[in-house]
Amino acid sequence: MSASGYSVNSTARALKSGIGQAIGVVVLDVANPFWGEVIKGVETVTSAGQIPLIIGSSNEDAGTERRILESFESQGVRGVLVAPTHANLPTLRRFQAKGIKVVLLDKEDPEGEFPSMSLDHAAGAATAARFLLDGGHRRFALVNGSPDISWCSSRSRGFHAECGGVAGAVVQEFNMSAMTVEEGWRSVSLLLAVEPAVTAVFCANDMLALGVLKGLAQRGIEVPRQMSVVGYDDAMFSELLSPGLTTVRQSAADIGRQAGLLIAPEFAPAEERGVLPHPRLVVRGSARALS
Numbered sequence: 001m002s003a004s005g006y007s008v009n010s011t012a013r014a015l016k017s018g019i020g021q022a023i024g025v026v027v028l029d030v031a032n033p034f035w036g037e038v039i040k041g042v043e044t045v046t047s048a049g050q051i052p053l054i055i056g057s058s059n060e061d062a063g064t065e066r067r068i069l070e071s072f073e074s075q076g077v078r079g080v081l082v083a084p085t086h087a088n089l090p091t092l093r094r095f096q097a098k099g100i101k102v103v104l105l106d107k108e109d110p111e112g113e114f115p116s117m118s119l120d121h122a123a124g125a126a127t128a129a130r131f132l133l134d135g136g137h138r139r140f141a142l143v144n145g146s147p148d149i150s151w152c153s154s155r156s157r158g159f160h161a162e163c164g165g166v167a168g169a170v171v172q173e174f175n176m177s178a179m180t181v182e183e184g185w186r187s188v189s190l191l192l193a194v195e196p197a198v199t200a201v202f203c204a205n206d207m208l209a210l211g212v213l214k215g216l217a218q219r220g221i222e223v224p225r226q227m228s229v230v231g232y233d234d235a236m237f238s239e240l241l242s243p244g245l246t247t248v249r250q251s252a253a254d255i256g257r258q259a260g261l262l263i264a265p266e267f268a269p270a271e272e273r274g275v276l277p278h279p280r281l282v283v284r285g286s287a288r289a290l291s
Contacts, residue, residue: 021051021052021078022051022052022053022054022075022077022078023042023046023051023052023053023054023077023078023079023080023081023260023263023264024053024054024055024056024068024069024072024075024077024079024080024081024082025039025042025053025054025055025056025080025081025082025105026055026056026057026058026065026068026069026072026080026081026082026083026084027039027055027056027057027058027083027105028057028058028059028060028083028149028179029057029058029059029060029178029179029180030055030057031057032179032180032205032207032235033206033235033236033237034205034206034233034235034252035057035083035252036252037236037252037253037256038105038106038252038253038255038256038259039053039055039256040253040256041252041253041254041255041256041257041258041259041260042081042256042257042259042260043256043260044253044256044257044260045257045260045261045264046260046264049264049266051078051264054072054075054077056068056071056072058083059178060145060146060149060178060179062088062148065082065084065088066088066091069082069088069091069092069095070091073095073098073100077100078100078101078263079100079101079102079103079263079264080092080095080100080101080102080103081103081105081259081260081263082102082103082104082105083104083105083106083107084104084107089113092114093113096113096114101263102114102115103115103116103117103259103262103263104116104117104118105117105118105255105256105259106118106119106151106255107150107151115262117255117258117259117262118151118255119250119255119278119279120154120278120279121151121154121155121158121279122154122155122157122158122161123158123278123279124155124158124232124248124250124279124280124281125154125155125156125157125158125159125162125202125204125232125248126158126159126161126162127248127279127280127281128159128202128230128232128248128281129158129159129162129163129202130162131230131246131281131283131287132200132202132228132230132287133162133163133166133169134289135200135228135287135288135289135290136289136290137199137200137228137290138166138168138169138170138199139169139170139194139196139197139198139199139200140159140163140169140170140171140172140198140199140200140201140202141171141172141173141174141187141191141194141198141200141201141202142156142159142160142171142172142173142174142201142202142203142204143174143176143184143187143191143201143202143203143204143208143209143212144156144173144174144175144176144203144204144208145175145176145178145179145204145205145208146175146177147175149179151204152175152179152204155204155232156173156204159171159202160173172191172194172198174187174190174191176208179204179205179207179208180207180208180211181207181208181210181211181214182211183208183211184203184207184208184209184210184211184212184213184214184215185211185212185214185215186211186215187208187211187212187215188211188212188215188216188219189215191212192219192221198227199227199228199290200227200228200229200230200287201227201228201229201230202230202232203229203230203231203232204232205231205232205233205235206231206232206233206234206235206237206238206245206247207235208231209229209230209231209232209238209245209247209286210231210237210241210245212229213229213241213245213286216229223243223286224243224285224286224287224288225288228246228286228287228288229245229246229286229287230245230246230247230248230281230286230287231245231246231247231248231286232247232248232250233247233248233249233250233252234247234248234249234250234282235247238282238284239282239284241286242285243284243285243286244284244285244286245284245286246281246282246283246284246285246286246287247281247282247284248279248280248281248282249279249280249281249282250279
């Protein structure tokens with residue numbers, strides 16, 4: 001506020017400067033390679049239209065996410081791409097009511113309130129479960145994030161459902177505070193305490209899986225001879241590990257591009273919109289059948 005008592009209208013200033021054409025992007029963790037690839041996918045659309053991107057990382061915290069969204073709102077963005085927690089749906093409804101486009105990133109919207117770009121996470125997790133079940137595994141640890149994150153809930157549902165119809169299959173789920181390497185490492189002491197002992201670990205993303213692999217290695221537990229590990233995302237580092245990480249592949253760049261086309265459809269032909277590959281399992285060396 002100036003000395004005269006005049007408060008600058010940041011929305012008007014944004015429109016005058018052209019930033020009103022900007023798109024805000026909120027992801028869970030910009031340090032996660034998956035979200036970096038999503039942002040690159042969005043940029044293939046926005047760069048064609050010379051649309052600025054404003055990027056924020058919520059770090060899986062609803063309060064941080066809300067503050068980022070409110071900052072975007074004050075800057076007069078044309079739309080937001082957001083990987084939201086359930087807690088901020090009222091904020092997104094307000095955006096829509098004000099004419100700010102909202103597209104959900106990698107999140108299913110069963111109510112149909114918002115356009116979304118997401119793969120079938122339950123199906124991807126079920127594919128991982130079926131692979132392990134076919135290999136003779138029956139005792140599983142599921143290392144997951146918060147159930148308030150929609151794809152964590154969907155991946156849990158898909159894995160449990162696939163195991164539910166198999167005699168003797170038991171799944172012990174661990175909901176960690178964040179989907180990070182550190183939390184994956186921390187989960188190892190928890191999953192190793194399960195009785196009877198688990199033989200396979202399914203992680204809801206590759207960062208968690210990387211932490212699990214680190215924790216197992218520090219304890220002298222050989223992968224896959226003594227424990228099988230499967231991740232989700234097929235992050236760029238997954239094939240570089242030794243052994244390589246068996247993981248569910250989803251195309252992060254395609255998710256980002258298609259989300260960008262939803263919010264700025266004028267920059268691509270209609271036939272390209274909404275086309276996403278199905279998640280599929282990439283089998284590498286971190287998981288094996290029981291002998």
